[in-house]
Amino acid sequence: MRSGVRVPKYWTVKQALLDQVAAGRPGTALPTERELAERFATSRTTVRQAITELVTEGRLHRTQGSGTYIAEPQRVEVQQLTSFTEDLGPDRVADRILDVRTEPADADTAGALGVTAGETLHVVERVRLVDGAPLAVETARLAGDLPGLAAELAERGSLYATLRDAYGREVAQVRDSVQSRLADPAEAELLDVETGHPLLLVRRLSHTADGRPVEWTRSVYRGDRFTFVASTHRVR
Template structure:
C-alpha cells in the first residue's frame, strides 16, 4: 500500500484516481499542514506571502482559503486578517439540552431572547404537535451563544394548554429543558430528530451574525412524553463552521 492510499485522512487524500489535482486543492492541502504548525488563534500569512510560498496566483490562494473558512478551519476577521479557528463544538444528538452539551466541553452557554409569545398553531407546527389549526402554542425564539459567540438560532413551539404557567416561570436566559423537567415536571419519553444542510435566510443570517452564503446545519426535533403525546417542536439552526453533531450507536 502506497502512502497516498494510507488510511488517516479523507479517502485517498482527496486525490482523483487519474491523479490530476486542481491547483487550489494542492494549496488547500498545504494550508492544512500549515494550520497544524501554526496552532489555534495564529494569524495566517497574507495572500501574497502564501502565493509565493506555493508558487500560485493570489486568486488560487483565495479559493483554497475560502473553502477552509467554509469548513471552519479558518476564520476571517474584518479589517484584521485570517486566523486559525479552534475545534468545532460538538452537540450530542440525544435527550440533553444545549446547555448540558456545551458545559460538558468546558464551554459557557448563553442565549439572547428574540421573542417569547403565544401564537395560533398552523401548518407544520399544528401537524407535528397534533393540534387543530388555531390552537395556542408558546413560541420562544433565542440566539444561541457559546462563550459569548453567536453560533445558532433556536425556535421552540410548545403546546400552550399543557404549560399554562410557562411564560411566568421561565427565564429565557436559562435552559428550557431544565425548566420543563425541574419546574413543570415534564418527563421526556422520546424525540424524533432530522438534520439537514441549508442556507440561512437574510433574517437568520443577521441574527446569527454570519454570511448568508455559509452552509448551516438545521435540526428539526419533535419531543413527546410518556403518554406518547407530542408537546414540543424545535427548529435549531447552527453555524456549520462552528458546530458538529455526534451520536452513539449500539
Template sequence: MTTLASTAPKYYTVKEDLRRLAAEAGPGAPMPTERALAARYETSRTTVRQAISELVAEGMLNRTQGKGTFVAPSRPSYLRQLTSFTADAEAQHLRSASNILGIESVLADADLAAQLGVPVESDLTRVARVRLINGEPMAHEAAYLPRVMPELRRQLEQDGSLYSVLSSHYGVDIAEAEDTVGTMVAGPEDVRLLAIEMGAPLLLIHRRGLNAEGVPVEWTRSVFRGDRFKFFARTRR
C-alpha cells in the same frame, strides 16, 4: 511567484495552500490581500475570493470589512446530542447562554398541528432564542409547545434551560427526541442573528420531543452555524 499546477479546480488549490499558510501563521495573523494573492497564484481575484470565502465558512479565516482577512482564533465546536442545548454544552465544559427574542402565543397551522398531535388553530407557545457558546452566537431557534405557559419567560431567564424549566415548573419531561437534519445557506435573518456572512453554510434541525407516553410535547426548528457545529448520536443494538 507560485504557479498552480493541478487537475483540481484552481480555487480549490488556492484554498488548500491558504489553509496551510493560515495554519503556519497562527491565530490572529493577517492574510495577504486578494490582489497580492491573485498575483502570487497567477489567477483572478474572483478565484481567490471563492477560496477565502470557503475558508471563512469553515471557520479557518475571519474576514472584517475594511480591515482585511485574518486567521481565525481557535474556537470550540459544539456537539449536539440527544439532550438539551444547555446540558450538551455543560457536558463539553462549554459556557452556554441564551438571548430570548420573544415568547408569544400562536395558533397551530396544519404542519405544527401534525407535528404536535393537536387540532389546527390550537393555542401554542412559541419561544424564539439565540443560543450562545462561550459568548458567540451558535444557533437561533423557535420552539413550539402545545400549551400556554404563564411565567415562562421569567423562569427561562432564571434557569436558561427550556427542558429544565418544563420539567421543574410545568411537569413536562422530554423522554425521547426525534431529530431531522438538513442543510441550508444563510439568509438576511441568519446573518443578523448569528454574525455570519450571507450564504454561509448552516445546519437546519427539526426536533420533536416526546414524553414517556410517546406524546409530542415540543417541536423546535433550530438553525446552527455550519462552522461551529457537530452532530453526535450514539446507537446501541
C-alpha cells in the same frame, strides 16, 4: 428579528424556486435560465447564483446537457436525547431571547404536536450563545398551558429544565431531522456570518415517556462551529 435587512435579488429568486421545489415532484425539470430570468425580470447571472445554491443544498440537481431538475429529498434522521445547556454547562451557554409569544398552530405544527389547527401555542425564539458567540437561532413551539413561561425560562435558562421543573413535563424521547442549508440575510445577521454561510437545520420533535408531544423546534446552527454526532447500534 431586526428589520431593515436588504434582501439580494438572487435570494428572492431562490425563495421562489424553493416554493416551486416544494410544490413539485422529484425529477421535474426547471425552466431554462433564460426563461427564469425573464419571469423574474433579472439577469441570467442572478438566476444562476440562486440555482447553484439550491444545487449545493441538494434541493436541485444538474445534468450536463440536459437541464436542472428537482432533486429527491435528502434527509438524515437520528434519535437521541440531549439538553444543550446541560451538555455544555451553564457557564458556557447563554441565550438571547428574541421573543416569547403565543400564536395559533398551523396545520403542520398541529399535526406534529397532536393538537387542533388554530389551537394556541407558545413560541420561544432565541439565539443560543456558547462562550459569548452565537451558535444557533432556535424557534420552539410548545402546546398546552404554560403560565409565566417567559419568567420561568429566564430563571432556569434550559427549556427542558423549565418544562420539567415548572410544568412537570419531562422530555424522554426526541426525534431530530438534520439537513444542510445556507444562511438567509436575517439568519446571517443573528449568527454574525455572511449571507450564504453553511448552516445545519435541525428540526426536533420531543415526547414525554408516555408518548405525549412536548416540543416542536426548528434550529439553525453555524456549520463552522457545530458538529452533529449520532450513535447507532445494529438491530438484530
